[in-house]
Structures are given as C-alpha cells and as structure tokens.
Amino acid sequence: MYCYVYDEFLQDRRYERDLSLIETRLTDLGIAGKIARLALFRDSHELIRDEIRNGATTIVAVGNDRTLRRALDAVGDTKTVVALLPVGPQGVLAGLLGMPVGVLSCDVLSARIIEELDCGEVNGRRFVQSVRSEDASFVARTKNYTLTPLKKSSFEVRNLAEPDDAGTQSPVDGRLSLIIRSTRFGLLGKRQDVSIVPFQEMMVLFEKMTEVMVDGESLPGKDFAFRVIPKALRLVTGRTRKF
Template sequence: MNPAFAYLYDEFLNEKRYEREVNDIEAGLASRNIDGRVARLAMFRNTKELVEDVIHHGAKNVVVVGNDVSLGRFMWHAPGLDAAVGYLPVGKPSHIADVLSIPSGPAAVEILAARFLEQFDIGRVNDDYFLTEIIVKDPDAELVIDGQFSIKPIDGGSIIVRNLGAQKQAGEPESNAKDGKLEAIIRPRAVEERSSRRKKQGISPKEQTILTFKEAVIYVPHEIEIEVDGNMRKGDRFNISVDTKKLDLITGRRRR
C-alpha cells in the first residue's frame, strides 16, 4: 500500500453492478503500486473531516472514485489542501471526466499513474467551491456582475456560471479554467426549450449572452435551489467569485 495515495469511494459503488469494475480498478492500482488508504463518501458523513483525516495520514494524492456528483461534493473542500486531486470515474454522469480526458473505469488508472498535473482556477459560491458550473433556473433570478450592471434571462430562462467545460450540443466554446475569470451564460427560456427538444441542432451564439467576470451576485426574492457541480444548494443570495490557480488536478489532457 502506498501512503502517498488515498481514495474516497462514493457509497453508490457498494451496489452489486459496480463490483467487477471496482475490483478491476483496485487490481490496476495495486499492480502499479499506487493503491492506498480507502475512505467512504456518505450522505450523512462530514466530507471535510474525511478529507482532512486522509491528509493527516500522509496522503499527497487524494482520488475521488465515483461520478461527477461525487467529485462535486469533494470539490467543496478541495482548495487549499496540500495534495493533488485525482478522479477515477465510475458510472454516470461523467462529463467532467470527458473534459479532463480521463476514460471511465480501469483505463483511468493509467492516467492516475502518469500523474500529469494541471493547475486550475476554481469557482466559489458562498462558502462552497465548484470546478465546472452553477445552473440557476428561476424566473426571478438576477445576476449582478462586478457590482456594475445586472441582467436577467428573457421570459425566465436560465443563468449558467461556468469555470470549466461546455455544453457541446449547444455549440459553446470550452471555458478556460486558467484565465482568472468565470463565464456567465444567459439563455432565454424559448431557446433552452428548443435546444432540449432538438439537441443536435445546437444554439447559435446570437441566441444567448456570454459574459466574463471575476465577481458576481445572484439575487432571488425567495429561497431557491441551484445546481453546483451536479449537487443542489439552497439560498436566496449567491456570492460568486474565482480563486486563481487554486487546484492541482491529475488529468489526461497532455495526450491530446
């Protein structure tokens, strides 16, 4: 067992259908001498304490085993840790793995073993962090950018704040998580509804507004739920900013 590596397994991996895939991953880790301490992410367990515990025991690489939602829950506590972050995607959704050029299942072990590090900016919403995006779907939501101007979607569409990635079916360019900025995508409801019906058609850049910023606030006159890296958060005010070069992430992107 390699003390420099620790693995955080999502609890859904206990399901029988994932047993073979997890066993193959563990065999690959052992064959490369990068198997390590294992801890379990659970709905009612304090993730921050779990992460701090594996770091305390000497881990220099903390690896999330699960899907994008698992990684999103971990990201709330990842910045500031004295460790690199790895991702072994199992199950869906796995969009973040695609963005990072990490294959699903046992093939991801090769990426982890190569340990190619990239340094990314990371977004912040109130007291939480996010790697990819925030999605807000409420007709009353208003985005105030850099304290200078405000904008709302036409007819109650959606506000997307993105740090990394893109919706490829919408024809969007991939957000750059190394430029010290976030992107706000303001999408009218009619455009969003049409896109959901005709995913292959995509969205013209003229049909949505894309802005870059460093700080913003989303105001809503009542409590709502927003999606943060696939996880839900409640509130009526969301302070958003970007922390530059905050996260060391193991990726497969040098193979491009």
C-alpha cells in the same frame, strides 16, 4: 502517498470485478495505496481530512462526479492533488478531465499530469462546473457595470463545461462566465439569444426567492455573490481533456 476514496455505491456486488481489476492494475503500476470507504453515516469531509493529516498527498475519488465533488470540498485549500477514477455510470467530469471509465484510468493516474484549475464560489460554496437557474428575473452587478435582462431568462455561471452554443469556457483563465439565454419570437419562429459575460466577481440579485443548482445541488436564496478562485484545484487530467 495515494489514498483511494470509494463511494458508497461501489458496495454493490456488480462493481466487484471492476474494482478487482483496478486494484490489481494499481499494484502493477506501483501506485496502490490506502482504501477509505464512504458510508451513509460517515462524514466524508472528516474522513478525507484525516487521511491528509496522516500523510496522503493524492486523494483519488473512486466513483463519479459526486464522489469527486465531495473530495474537492474536503480538500479545500490544502493544495492536495485530487483525481477521479471513474467507475459505474458517469456524469460529465470524467470526459472533461480526460479520465476513461474503469481500469484504463489507472494508467492516466500513473502518468500524473496535474493541472491547476480555477474554482468558482457562490455565497461561500465552491463549485467546479456551474450554477444555474431557469426562467428568472434578475440583475447582475460588477464594480464596472449592471446587467438587467429585459425579460425572464435562464441564468448560468460557468467555470468548466462541455462545449455548446455558449462555446467553451476555460477553467484556467482566472475568470467565470455569466451566460444568459432568452427566447424571442419572430416571423421565422422561436429563436434563442445567448449572451456571454466574463467576470471575476459579481453579485446576482433575483426579484424573489429562488433556487439555484450548484453543481447539481440546490442552494436557495435571493442574492448571490460570485467570485473565481484562481488555481484553487490541483487535479490529475488525461491527454484527452476538453480544455
């Protein structure tokens, strides 16, 4: 049974036509379901958990990256299938997962290609994409080695991200990647060095209290424990997914 969780921003009248087209197409495809609407003073975690207890087997986050993250947080370890049905301005997850914006995503949802993706965890908080901090002094430790950058560097732990100068990280390989970027100056000007370290568990210890961004949300602290949770997420993806 499908449950469609509408983000609160979709109450804006500008989305009425898009939602009407989507609801009609879902009915045509035979995958219409209950609609649950998020609201400012409504606990999204409890709302989604209640729907799962009432028999929902697929939670469809209708909205954007934030909507999907809230759905994934609520689903937790239940192994319930989750999908993103993108409406309105998007971040990067729609493209990474191969989900087109608007009514076209209904057909992708109907095809029901389900991938089991890894999830990252930092200090007990799960993340889909990455954790990052800029210009920090830190030490990274695993059971086998210790890494100490010689100068302040930008720090990122990735699970899923768009390809860039650090290449492509796979969310299905059972590992996270620590990416360290540092700038050095030479005769030819400024140059950025990039180091990539795959791992399963790691402690990152900062020199002083700092703030890292976990999928775009702030998490303050000084010591951060990372681990990968293999195949923790069951997500509907399209054929154009980027992993």
